[in-house]
Amino acid sequence: MKKTRVLQAALITCSLVFSAASHAGGASGAMLGNTCAGCHGTNGVSNGPAAPTIAGIDYDYMVEAMEEFKAGERNATIMTRIAKGYTDAEIEAMSEFFAGKKYVKAMQKYDAAAAKRGAKLHKKYCKNCHGDTGISTDKDDDSGVLGGQWKPYLNYTFADLKDGKRSMGKKMKKKMKNLQKAKGDAGVADLIEYYASQQ
Amino acid sequence: MSDFTRRKFLKAGIATAIAGASATYGGFVIGGASKKVVVVGGGIAGATAAKYIRMMDSSIDVTVIEANKDYYTCFMSNEVLSGERTLDSIKFGYSGLGKHGVNVVHDTVTGIDANKRVVKTAGGDSFKYDRCIVAPGIDFKWETIGGYDAKVAEGTPHAWKAGPQTATLRKQLEGMRDGGTFVIAPPPNPFRCPPGPYERVAQIAHYFQNNKPKSSILILDPKKKFSKFGLFKAGWKKHYGYNPDNPTGPGMIKWINSEAGGTVSSYDARSKTLTAKAGKFKGDVVNIIPAQKAGKIAFTAGLTNDKGWCPINGKTFESTIHKNIHVVGDACIAKPLPKSGYAANSEAKVCAAAVVALLQGEGAPTPSYVNTCYSIIAPGDGISVAMVYAYDEGAGKIIKVKGSGGLTPGKFDPVMREREQQYAYSWFNNITSDVFK
Numbered sequence: 147m148k149k150t151r152v153l154q155a156a157l158i159t160c161s162l163v164f165s166a167a168s169h170a171g172g173a174s175g176a177m178l179g180n181t182c183a184g185c186h187g188t189n190g191v192s193n194g195p196a197a198p199t200i201a202g203i204d205y206d207y208m209v210e211a212m213e214e215f216k217a218g219e220r221n222a223t224i225m226t227r228i229a230k231g232y233t234d235a236e237i238e239a240m241s242e243f244f245a246g247k248k249y250v251k252a253m254q255k256y257d258a259a260a261a262k263r264g265a266k267l268h269k270k271y272c273k274n275c276h277g278d279t280g281i282s283t284d285k286d287d288d289s290g291v292l293g294g295q296w297k298p299y300l301n302y303t304f305a306d307l308k309d310g311k312r313s314m315g316k317k318m319k320k321k322m323k324n325l326q327k328a329k330g331d332a333g334v335a336d337l338i339e340y341y342a343s344q345q
Numbered sequence: 346m347s348d349f350t351r352r353k354f355l356k357a358g359i360a361t362a363i364a365g366a367s368a369t370y371g372g373f374v375i376g377g378a379s380k381k382v383v384v385v386g387g388g389i390a391g392a393t394a395a396k397y398i399r400m401m402d403s404s405i406d407v408t409v410i411e412a413n414k415d416y417y418t419c420f421m422s423n424e425v426l427s428g429e430r431t432l433d434s435i436k437f438g439y440s441g442l443g444k445h446g447v448n449v450v451h452d453t454v455t456g457i458d459a460n461k462r463v464v465k466t467a468g469g470d471s472f473k474y475d476r477c478i479v480a481p482g483i484d485f486k487w488e489t490i491g492g493y494d495a496k497v498a499e500g501t502p503h504a505w506k507a508g509p510q511t512a513t514l515r516k517q518l519e520g521m522r523d524g525g526t527f528v529i530a531p532p533p534n535p536f537r538c539p540p541g542p543y544e545r546v547a548q549i550a551h552y553f554q555n556n557k558p559k560s561s562i563l564i565l566d567p568k569k570k571f572s573k574f575g576l577f578k579a580g581w582k583k584h585y586g587y588n589p590d591n592p593t594g595p596g597m598i599k600w601i602n603s604e605a606g607g608t609v610s611s612y613d614a615r616s617k618t619l620t621a622k623a624g625k626f627k628g629d630v631v632n633i634i635p636a637q638k639a640g641k642i643a644f645t646a647g648l649t650n651d652k653g654w655c656p657i658n659g660k661t662f663e664s665t666i667h668k669n670i671h672v673v674g675d676a677c678i679a680k681p682l683p684k685s686g687y688a689a690n691s692e693a694k695v696c697a698a699a700v701v702a703l704l705q706g707e708g709a710p711t712p713s714y715v716n717t718c719y720s721i722i723a724p725g726d727g728i729s730v731a732m733v734y735a736y737d738e739g740a741g742k743i744i745k746v747k748g749s750g751g752l753t754p755g756k757f758d759p760v761m762r763e764r765e766q767q768y769a770y771s772w773f774n775n776i777t778s779d780v781f782k
């Protein structure tokens with residue numbers, strides 16, 4: 147009994163905070179974010195097999211991703227069509243909503259031997275900006291989540307990065323190039339297995 | 346408990362909750378005074394609304410009254426027809442809603458008293474509500490096709506409500522001889538899932554191609570065009586054989602539209618013969634999807650207009666006919682949103698937020714809605730249509746957000762079409778868990 151009351155109180159407080167936080171007259175981050183759940187899962191936690199989890203996403207990374215989709219600068223099957231429906235203020239509100247949700251790693255199959263090789267590559271080339279396990283905890287990194295993300299999504303993303311259909315920063319580009327030179331596509335495949343092994 | 350004391354209680358309840366003070370008021374526990382929402386129909390819209398109300402405010406007492414123990418999604422049921430997936434894979438139960446504290450009652454609602462705010466069931470129970478959400482889905486206008494009714498539909502399925510109907514149609518397709526004809530009669534607008542009949546054609550063509558390649562599909566359509574028109578026609582042509590310039594010419598798929606006399610007026614179940622202006626057509630397997638209207642209870646409760654659908658306020662989904670009753674999903678008029686599962690899920694969340702706010706004595710929040718419909722034409726060929734919607738406060742209606750949405754590009758890109766298929770499956774997993782888990 148006591149527990150439910152505390153919960154009620156917390157909820158009421160929450161809803162006050164939410165409505166106050168919503169930009170003037172517009173839809174709140176929660177209202178906007180709830181419309182995404184059909185494809186990204188409740189609160190942005192995807193059940194796969196391919197759609198990315200966006201719960202716990204880095205705020206700046208998400209704002210940039212949405213703006214890139216909106217401008218048609220990032221290759222996408224559908225997000226370019228979706229993102230065009232929102233103002234900058236709405237994108238900020240929904241990014242705040244998803245950045246505040248708990249990230250849940252995907253449960254999926256992976257190749258343990260490849261993951262082991264991938265771990266080493268991650269440490270060598272990517273860890274600086276993507277955290278120890280592909281999940282950066284440093285807000286200033288502004289990088290996407292790799293560890294525990296759905297494998298098909300990672301496959302598509304790496305293919306787009308390689309084909310230049312998605313841009314990347316200078317430093318990351320250099321690391322990717324070095325990785326390609328040293329290990330080729332097999333190295334990328336190992337990295338993906340490593341990220342998938344984070345569960 | 347009289348209305349008066351109940352209300353007084355409620356106010357006290359909220360005040361106590363905010364202050365986080367003692368658990369009782371006047372000797373009663375606060376929990377007994379919570380606001381009551383009764384949801385009629387635990388399909389996509391109803392189950393979503395129930396879950397989200399509880400997520401938004403767990404002090405609200407939410408009861409879902411649903412006729413069936415199991416829910417079979419219509420979406421992906423076309424893949425059951427083609428044998429790409431099992432009927433079990435589209436079956437969902439109600440234990441997930443229970444985890445959110447939703448009371449689930451399996452019974453059929455027979456009446457809603459809008460004045461007394463009471464829902465009555467076939468089982469003889471009554472449920473009092475502060476706000477009621479009606480989400481019964483669709484019913485059929487059986488009278489539009491002579492010789493076709495609920496009884497005949499047991500042998501000649503519509504399969505437009507998934508479950509046993511889907512199983513029957515699948516069985517008939519499996520039993521059909523190679524070289525047979527499958528005749529499908531899609532409904533006139535407006536209806537549940539505008540691309541659905543045409544995805545069904547593609548899925549069954551896929552099954553025939555691999556199992557009964559001499560067979561053909563005839564579409565007898567009361568419309569001139571349909572959703573994702575160009576994409577479907579191109580897809581049929583590419584994968585199965587269809588000639589857009591001569592739609593009744595050679596090729597597995599033939600389409601007779603309304604202008605060519607495709608509107609079916611009657612059906613003879615014994616000879617499996619459909620009559621249209623264009624002639625009489627005999628099928629080996631026949632699938633008739635009749636014209637549609639809101640689910641029966643919407644009529645009983647007096648929530649429908651002369652066209653057979655429920656007019657609502659697009660910001661709250663409250664009926665414009667009866668106060669304190671909201672209608673969501675296929676049964677309501679939410680134009681320009683289509684009658685789809687994605688839309689039903691999206692509408693239900695807008696409704697849930699409005700109901701929570703109204704019960705808390707606040708104004709309904711500014712809504713936002715999305716719709717997407719994926720269709721799978723063939724393995725490796727997924728397509729979609731999407732749109733973002735907003736509420737125009739001045740005009741008092743739901744509008745499309747200019748510049749958003751649209752179709753998968755017409756130019757066939759195998760890499761992106763393959764991704765869309767995988768994302769269609771992701772959508773299925775995510776929406777079903779958003780609704781039922």
Ligand SMILES: Cc1cc2nc3c(=O)[nH]c(=O)nc-3n(C[C@H](O)[C@H](O)[C@H](O)COP(=O)(O)OP(=O)(O)OC[C@H]3O[C@@H](n4cnc5c(N)ncnc54)[C@H](O)[C@@H]3O)c2cc1C
Nearest residue numbers: 386388389390412419420454481482538674675685686687
């Ligand atoms: C073949 C096909 C393919 C589809 N594909 C897609 C797709 O790819 N994407 C998409 O977005 N949509 C799709 N749809 C549409 C989607 O299934 C519907 O739009 C959606 O189910 C509507 O939800 P609803 O809650 O309004 O109705 P329903 O989901 O039908 O739920 C209504 C519920 O109410 C219950 N009920 C009715 N009356 C009573 C009563 N009196 N008492 C108690 N319970 C009652 C019923 O048992 C049912 O469970 C498809 C539909 C079909 C037929």
